[in-house]
Amino acid sequence: MLYHLDFHVEYPDEMSQPELFKIWAEEADAALTAKQAGVVVDLWKCVGVRRVIAIVDVPTPDLLDQILLDLPIMQKLGQSVQVHVTPLRKYEDFANDVKARLDRK
Template sequence: MLFYVQMKWNHEGRIHLDELWDIEVDEAEHVLKSIESGFCVGIWKVAAQKRLIAIVDSPDAEELDRTALGRLPMREYLEYEQVWPLRDYLGFVEDVKKGYRV
């Protein structure tokens, strides 16, 4: 299942930016492995902001939750602003054509 995930860094008053960069190195390694495995379809850093956007292909919401709250090196410093399940548009069109009747 695809998810749109929008998050921002929440580190002010907790750790210095230099310390955050050290954790971000570990996070980058984790993200690269996630991309290679297909779990992370794509991830983008928003220019001039402490914000990231990712498209994640998780088997379910539970696995996404385990990753976001338990596996990410940056988990203590990421604030999740939006997490939306995404539906394939072509499947939606087929349901529309059927009037949402099976």
């Protein structure tokens, strides 16, 4: 099942930018490893903001929740990270469904 993940990353005032970058570097390694494994379909960093968008392919929402809890950025900075999750449906499947509904009428 495909999911759209929208990460918004903040960091506490007492944390320096180099400290944030250290955590983010660990997260980048994990994300790129997951991409090579096929779990992450693709991901993007939004320009000028601390925002990352990812499309992931996992079989269940339970597994996705477990993966999110294990991410380095969530373990070390979870209180400052908001993740919006949207389940996705392939457009081809939707289009076929719509066409089939028309044929039934």
